[in-house]
Amino acid sequence: MTARRGVDGRLTSFGRDGLVFDVVDQGPLDGEIVVLLHGFPQTASSWDLLAPRLHASGYRTLAPDQRGYSPRARPRGRFSYRMSQLTKDVVALIEAAEPPGRKVHVVGHDWGAAVAWTLAASRPDVVATLTALSVPHPAAFMRALFTSRQFLMSWYMFAFQLPWIPELLIRRFDPSAAPRVMERMAAGQTAANLSRDMESLVASGALTPALNWYRAMPFSTPSQLTKVTVPTLFINSDSDPALGRTGGEHTRGFVTGPYTCHTLTGIGHWIPEQAAPEVAELLHIHLSSRLLGPEGRP
Numbered sequence: 082m083t084a085r086r087g088v089d090g091r092l093t094s095f096g097r098d099g100l101v102f103d104v105v106d107q108g109p110l111d112g113e114i115v116v117l118l119h120g121f122p123q124t125a126s127s128w129d130l131l132a133p134r135l136h137a138s139g140y141r142t143l144a145p146d147q148r149g150y151s152p153r154a155r156p157r158g159r160f161s162y163r164m165s166q167l168t169k170d171v172v173a174l175i176e177a178a179e180p181p182g183r184k185v186h187v188v189g190h191d192w193g194a195a196v197a198w199t200l201a202a203s204r205p206d207v208v209a210t211l212t213a214l215s216v217p218h219p220a221a222f223m224r225a226l227f228t229s230r231q232f233l234m235s236w237y238m239f240a241f242q243l244p245w246i247p248e249l250l251i252r253r254f255d256p257s258a259a260p261r262v263m264e265r266m267a268a269g270q271t272a273a274n275l276s277r278d279m280e281s282l283v284a285s286g287a288l289t290p291a292l293n294w295y296r297a298m299p300f301s302t303p304s305q306l307t308k309v310t311v312p313t314l315f316i317n318s319d320s321d322p323a324l325g326r327t328g329g330e331h332t333r334g335f336v337t338g339p340y341t342c343h344t345l346t347g348i349g350h351w352i353p354e355q356a357a358p359e360v361a362e363l364l365h366i367h368l369s370s371r372l373l374g375p376e377g378r379p
Contacts, residue, residue, distance in 0.1 A: 084177035092143065094153075095177040097170055101153035104145040104174065108136035113186065113209075114178060115368070116171065117144040120191020120215075121291055122282040124150050127190065131353050134361035140186075140368070145174055147193070149290025159296035167294075168200045175207050184209035186368055190353050191215055192294055202307035210371050212314040212364060214352045215321060217328035218335040220306040225328035234325055241295040248288055251279065270351045312339040314367040316360060318348035341367065 083096040091106040105125045115135055117128045125144035132142045148154050148162060148170050156162075175185055187208050189197030194216035201211040216222065225231040241247050282288050313336045317329045326344075333340055343363055348356050 092178055094151075095145075095174050097173040100148070100151075100156065100170075102145050102147070102151045102170065102174070103153075104143055105132075106141070106143055106178075107132055108141040109139055110141060112136075112139045112141040113368070114175075114183075115140045115142045115186045115188055115364075116174065117142055118171065118187070118189035118193030118196050119144070119147065119150075120189070120193045121294065122278050123191075124281070127351075127353050130357035131360055134357060135364065138361075138365055138369075143174060143178055143185075145170075147196070149293060150285075150287050152286065155287070155290045159293040160300060162290070162293040162297040163300040163302070164196070164199050164297070165302050167196045168203060171196060171200055172204060172207060183207075186210045186212070186371075188212040188364070189214065189216075191350070195219060198309065201309045201311050201313070205309075205311050208311050210312045210314070210368060211309060212316065212367060214316050214360070215318065215324055215350055217315065217317070217324070217332040218309065219301075220335050221331035222328045223306075224331050225325060229325055229327035231325045231327060234323055237323075238295055238298070241292050242298075247292055251288060252283055270349070270354065274354075309336045310338045312367070312371050313341070314363060315340070315342045316345065316352060316363060317342070318345040318350070318352060318356075320348060321350045323350055 084092060085094045087093050090110060092104055093106070094101050094103050096102070117125070117132065119125055119127045124146045128142070128144045132144065135142055145151070148156075148167055171187070175183075179185065184207055187197045187200060187210070189195070189212070191214075194213040197211055197213055198216070198218050201208045217225070222231070226235065282291060315329065315332055317324065317326075329342065329344070333342065345352065345356050345359060352360060
């Protein structure tokens with residue numbers, strides 16, 4: 082594992098198994114670390130509104146561009162994007178930032194939340210607290226998938242399993258020709274912002290690697306279904322077109338540690354951007370109640 086730092090001591094990148102991941106390191110260098118994990122189709126920039134609020138509270142944030150999104154971390158084939166690899170990437174980041182044994186707070190949105198859930202379940206030795214935005218515990222999501230309308234809401238996950246066709250359609254899609262569709266997909270974001278994210282995904286060369294996160298789902302491991310023991314905050318919203326309430330209702334049964342659930346009213350899927358002040362306040366309560374000692378433990 083390799084790590085690169087700037088002259089100010091900030092972590093700028095870290096490596097694992099020959100891959101190099103870009104990371105945004107901000108906030109007080111001596112503050113407790115909060116790892117921020119983005120989702121599809123965004124990058125670390127999705128935390129730009131929330132991170133400064135955490136810095137103001139004394140926290141240091143590490144926001145990586147995850148596997149497939151970092152230009153130097155794009156292995157070929159969907160098998161390379163299975164969850165076991167995604168979580169090991171985050172462990173490599175944690176080890177690059179702090180000595181072994183130091184715990185960090187982990188916050189994830191969308192796919193980043195799925196990684197955060199799995200990391201907290203499989204490696205509680207490195208996670209002080211978990212905060213998941215939008216996406217419920219993977220086992221709760223699976224239960225909802227077959228017991229509610231979540232199956233219909235998740236149609237795109239199955240469509241993305243097809244080879245090359247999703248790439249073709251996304252590259253050819255003209256947002257100006259279907260503003261209503263774009264507004265619906267944005268679920269609270271403006272059509273312009275969603276178009277920005279999708280255009281960036283295509284232009285950066287990350288489109289197929291990002292879709293491979295979905296295509297690797299058949300290679301899920303039992304660790305994704307393990308119960309979480311660390312203190313957990315789950316924040317969802319009542320206007321998310323991709324995620325129904327059933328998964329959130331089942332999540333409590335998969336957390337054995339202290340657990341808090343908060344549903345944001347009138348907010349869509351893009352919680353870090355739509356509700357940064359509300360999320361920051363909830364995080365302040367959640368994280369400050371689990372202050373870490375000098376050894377990085379509560």
